[in-house]
Amino acid sequence: xxxxxxxxxxxxxxxxxxxxxxxxxxxxxxxxxxxxxxxxxxxxxxxxxxxxxxxxxxxxxxxxxxxxxxxxxxxxxxxxxxxxxxxxxxxxxxxxxxxxxxxxxxxxxxxxxxxxxxxxxxxxxxxxxxxxxxxxxxxxxxxxxxxxxxxxxxxxxxxxxxxxxxxxxxxxxxxxxxxxxxxxxxxxxxxxxxxxxxxxxxxxxxxxxxxxxxxxxxxxxxxxxxxxxxxxxxxxxxxxxxxxxxxxxxxxxxxxxxxxxxxxxxxxxxxxxxxxxxxxxxxxxxxxxxxxxxxxxxxxxxxxxxxxxxxxxxxxxxxxxxxxxxxxxxxxxxxxxxxxxxxxxx
Amino acid sequence: xxxxxxxxxxxxxxxxxxxxxxxxxxxxxxxxxxxxxxxxxxxxxxxxxxxxxxxxxxxxxxxxxxxxxxxxxxxxxxxxxxxxxxxxxxxxxxxxxxxxxxxxxxxxxxxxxxxxxxxxxxxxxxxxxxxxxxxxxxxxxxxxxxxxxxxxxxxxxxxxxxxxxxxxxxxxxxxxxxxxxxxxxxxxxxxxxxxxxxxxxxxxxxxxxxxxxxxxxxxxxxxxxxxxxxxxxxxxxxxxxxxxxxxxxxxxxxxxxxxxxxxxxxxxxxxxxxxxxxxxxxxxxxxxxxxxxxxxxxxxxxxxxxxxxxxxxxxxxxxxxxxxxxxxxxxxxxxxxxxxxxxxxxxxxxxxxxxxxxxxxxxxxxxxxxxxxxxxxxxxxxxxxxxxxxxxxxxxxxxxxxxxxxxxxxxxxxxxxxxxxxxxxxxxxxxxxxxxxxxxxxxxxxxxxxxxxxxxxxxxxxxxxxxxxxxxxxxxxxxxxxxxxxxxxxxxxxxxxxxxxxxxxxxxxxxxxxxxxxxxxxxxxxxxxxxxxxx
Numbered sequence: 001x002x003x004x005x006x007x008x009x010x011x012x013x014x015x016x017x018x019x020x021x022x023x024x025x026x027x028x029x030x031x032x033x034x035x036x037x038x039x040x041x042x043x044x045x046x047x048x049x050x051x052x053x054x055x056x057x058x059x060x061x062x063x064x065x066x067x068x069x070x071x072x073x074x075x076x077x078x079x080x081x082x083x084x085x086x087x088x089x090x091x092x093x094x095x096x097x098x099x100x101x102x103x104x105x106x107x108x109x110x111x112x113x114x115x116x117x118x119x120x121x122x123x124x125x126x127x128x129x130x131x132x133x134x135x136x137x138x139x140x141x142x143x144x145x146x147x148x149x150x151x152x153x154x155x156x157x158x159x160x161x162x163x164x165x166x167x168x169x170x171x172x173x174x175x176x177x178x179x180x181x182x183x184x185x186x187x188x189x190x191x192x193x194x195x196x197x198x199x200x201x202x203x204x205x206x207x208x209x210x211x212x213x214x215x216x217x218x219x220x221x222x223x224x225x226x227x228x229x230x231x232x233x234x235x236x237x238x239x240x241x242x243x244x245x246x247x248x249x250x251x252x253x254x255x256x257x258x259x260x261x262x263x264x265x266x267x268x269x270x271x272x273x274x275x276x277x278x279x280x281x282x283x284x285x286x287x288x289x290x291x292x293x294x295x296x297x298x299x300x301x302x303x304x305x306x307x308x309x310x311x312x313x314x315x316x317x318x319x320x321x322x323x324x325x326x327x328x329x330x331x332x333x334x335x336x337x338x339x340x341x342x343x344x345x346x
Numbered sequence: 347x348x349x350x351x352x353x354x355x356x357x358x359x360x361x362x363x364x365x366x367x368x369x370x371x372x373x374x375x376x377x378x379x380x381x382x383x384x385x386x387x388x389x390x391x392x393x394x395x396x397x398x399x400x401x402x403x404x405x406x407x408x409x410x411x412x413x414x415x416x417x418x419x420x421x422x423x424x425x426x427x428x429x430x431x432x433x434x435x436x437x438x439x440x441x442x443x444x445x446x447x448x449x450x451x452x453x454x455x456x457x458x459x460x461x462x463x464x465x466x467x468x469x470x471x472x473x474x475x476x477x478x479x480x481x482x483x484x485x486x487x488x489x490x491x492x493x494x495x496x497x498x499x500x501x502x503x504x505x506x507x508x509x510x511x512x513x514x515x516x517x518x519x520x521x522x523x524x525x526x527x528x529x530x531x532x533x534x535x536x537x538x539x540x541x542x543x544x545x546x547x548x549x550x551x552x553x554x555x556x557x558x559x560x561x562x563x564x565x566x567x568x569x570x571x572x573x574x575x576x577x578x579x580x581x582x583x584x585x586x587x588x589x590x591x592x593x594x595x596x597x598x599x600x601x602x603x604x605x606x607x608x609x610x611x612x613x614x615x616x617x618x619x620x621x622x623x624x625x626x627x628x629x630x631x632x633x634x635x636x637x638x639x640x641x642x643x644x645x646x647x648x649x650x651x652x653x654x655x656x657x658x659x660x661x662x663x664x665x666x667x668x669x670x671x672x673x674x675x676x677x678x679x680x681x682x683x684x685x686x687x688x689x690x691x692x693x694x695x696x697x698x699x700x701x702x703x704x705x706x707x708x709x710x711x712x713x714x715x716x717x718x719x720x721x722x723x724x725x726x727x728x729x730x731x732x733x734x735x736x737x738x739x740x741x742x743x744x745x746x747x748x749x750x751x752x753x754x755x756x757x758x759x760x761x762x763x764x765x766x767x768x769x770x771x772x773x774x775x776x777x778x779x780x781x782x783x784x785x786x787x788x789x790x791x792x793x794x795x796x797x798x799x800x801x802x803x804x805x806x807x808x809x810x811x812x813x814x815x816x817x818x819x820x821x822x823x824x825x826x827x828x829x830x831x832x833x834x835x836x837x838x839x840x841x842x843x844x845x846x847x848x849x850x851x852x853x854x855x856x857x858x859x860x861x862x863x864x865x866x867x868x869x870x871x872x873x874x875x876x877x878x879x880x881x
Contacts, residue, residue, distance in 0.1 A: 012585070012621075015573070016569075016572070016573055016586075019572055019573055020572060023572065024349070025349040025572060026349060027349075027351050027565075027568060027569075027572070028351060033623065034621060103443070106443065107443055110440075110443055136442070136445075136476065139442035139443075139473050139475075139476045140440070140442040140443035140445075140476070141442075142440070142442055142472075142473055143440035143442070143443070143472060143473070144440075146354075146398075147354060147431070160623050160624075160625055160626075160693075161623060161626070162623065162625040162626065162688075166393055167393045167503055169562075170393045170394050170559055170561050170562045170565065171561065171565070172565065173351070173565055173568060173569050174565070174569070176621045176622070176623075177621060178619065178620060178621030179618065179619065179621065181619070208692075268691065272691065272692065275692075275695060276695070279695055279698065279699070282698075282699075282702060283611060283698070286607040286608045286611060287607070287608040287611045287612060290611050290612070290615055309702070309706070310706070313699060313702060313703065313706075316699055317699075320686065320690075320696075323691070324689065327689075
């Protein structure tokens with residue numbers, strides 16, 4: 001079953017957490033930061049399991065605070081399994097509802113915490129994507145975050161501390177999660193049968209350090225999809241030869257923009273793929289070993305030689321502007337068309 | 347009792363223990379001594395500077411068994427209750443979650459009852475800035491004239507969100523940020539109490555990272571202490587806190603100013619891989635360039651740069667060969683692009699691109715240098731002109747009218763001349779100039795102008811009107827200084843292109859049919875060509 005060892009990389013955070021367990025000295029508020037999909041929530045879950053695992057809290061250990069807790073949960077006792085399936089009454093998970101965590105959720109949390117835990121030795125509250133808290137919710141959390149009732153730990157996960165209220169950050173013990181190294185991702189992906197080694201390498205590089213992204217890419221329905229999508233995005237947008245982009249018929253690019261705009265769900269990822277491709281072209285000029293699309297080295301080399309730095313940067317800027325407009329609820333198709341017109345002209 | 351973090355364990359219980367807020371604690375103790383404590387007090391200031399703590403100590407001091415005294419006894423029933431947080435007469439209300447007008451109304455209902463066993467009924471409203479406007483307004487009357495047994499203490503980090511009507515009814519105390527020195531000293535005393543051995547250098551680093559907030563400092567110290575076994579080296583502390591070593595910032599900035607792009611990218615990658623916050627890195631970088639700029643200007647370094655002497659020394663070394671203007675340029679770009687990195691989905695990518703831009707900067711010259719150069723240039727030109735004049739005077743005594751001939755002679759300048767001429771015309775006769783705008787000057791010789799009218803027929807006829815021609819000629823005479831012959835022609839119209847296009851499509855269709863591939867395909871599939879379309 002799951003334990004700390006099932007989490008890829010993240011040696012440092014796990015070391016800190018196991019020391020807490022070992023010394024039986026838990027800070028009441030933890031803040032996990034790191035890019036999306038590096039296992040922040042999973043680590044929080046495992047930590048909750050470790051705090052409450054029945055193996056850990058036999059009667060003898062319960063009362064003698066000198067005895068260190070076992071550092072990894074058994075994963076098969078009743079408590080562990082209930083926590084893992086999110087059915088434990090004392091492990092509370094708060095998630096954004098429609099991208100926002102509202103004050104009502106925090107208020108009801110405060111009410112729950114005012115009561116004693118049902119059965120757990122250590123109640124754990126996990127607030128995932130804490131940056132989604134609106135200011136009211138964040139402020140409502142402050143008092144309880146500073147001095148929660150006994151036997152309660154709050155764990156917040158967020159991508160960056162700068163996205164949170166400074167008053168929230170200052171009340172938490174901050175633990176940073178690193179992006180998963182490409183090598184660990186590769187070995188992890190290579191284990192799954194459906195994936196050839198080559199594809200594993202490509203997906204590991206496209207996931208960019210995020211396990212959840214990699215996993216969503218290798219779902220059977222998605223398998224090959226992302227690899228093909230990348231090919232399509234780079235080739236049909238004309239970015240594979242950015243230097244000759246201006247000689248391409250504008251109509252075909254506008255048609256491409258239309259097709260892009262139809263796939264609203266994946267659009268941010270699509271634009272990201274295009275940006276990363278352009279970024280590789282820039283980086284190639286200076287430091288070829290840092291490129292992300294390693295499997296396309298030859299293409300990158302060819303394309304990068306064709307075009308100068310300044311126009312590449314202006315192209316990236318064009319995509320960034322489009323991203324911003326789309327976030328600001330501009331008409332997607334119009335924004336994309338403008339983007340392509342900007343890409344064509346230098 | 348389960349484990350308590352340091353910030354809670356060592357929360358000050360008397361006014362004396364509070365660090366760096368002397369101006370407030372002194373005022374309050376004096377007020378208590380002379381029995382002049384205001385009935386509504388507002389504390390504001392950055393996070394972790396002691397607002398809630400002072401509020402609690404004040405509540406204790408007012409309600410202590412021995413009557414309001416500056417130093418609460420911390421042993422009587424009231425003091426103990428406040429310490430443990432279950433006092434009957436001290437209500438600590440979370441303003442952020444109880445922010446509606448109903449909750450304030452409920453509070454007003456309860457205000458009129460006497461305290462249970464203490465002197466005062468004290469309402470501490472923390473995070474008071476989150477009260478709704480209606481709630482604030484509902485509080486106004488009570489706040490102005492509360493019953494004699496009631497005291498209000500408000501605490502907030504965001505003073506600007508408090509309505510002025512509330513502000514004017516409260517005695518306002520502003521908390522200062524705590525300086526690095528005081529924080530590190532306080533951390534030292536805590537370390538000795540906890541019998542943990544941490545180098546003073548690391549404590550200073552923690553204090554610096556805390557940004558003037560004692561709670562931040564204590565959280566960081568907590569983190570360091572939990573992971574240590576007795577002693578900790580400075581490097582371990584750095585790693586634990588995830589603080590960017592100053593050296594990394596130094597190296598990165600050196601790479602930027604020396605335009606070592608590849609090295610710079612390597613460094614960014616390395617910093618990213620160790621899980622650092624890119625936005626934080628960016629802020630550190632901006633701060634570093636700001637410091638460099640101040641060091642370069644060399645004025646009041648001690649006061650403006652909050653760094654140790656060695657660091658200032660190495661900064662002086664770093665900026666030795668860099669111009670102030672260049673630093674300013676870098677600083678400007680970093681500042682302008684800050685929003686780009688703040689809203690970026692992938693901050694690393696944004697950071698790389700911004701740094702690329704920075705590396706692309708051409709160092710500009712200072713305005714002084716530019717003026718000096720211009721001056722030199724002018725002197726040089728004047729020198730040569732004078733020489734030429736002298737030469738000319740000697741060799742060619744015939745004096746020409748200056749300024750009139752060059753446009754005639756210089757055929758390359760035809761367009762320019764035309765523009766100038768049109769400008770002159772537009773001053774005297776705007777309507778004629780408008781017609782001429784559509785014309786081009788095709789030929790310009792010493793005594794004639796040949797003009798081609800591009801617009802429609804109307805254009806040409808209007809220019810050729812006698813009245814207009816006369817004005818045109820007279821202007822030309824003034825402009826060129828002599829009589830000019832004007833000839834105005836219509837532009838030869840292009841033969842219609844459409845038929846040719848049709849021919850072309852037919853031609854390519856023919857070609858397609860005759861193409862061997864097509865012939866093969868027809869044969870293989872045993873079909874026939876139905877339609878040919880050109881894409």
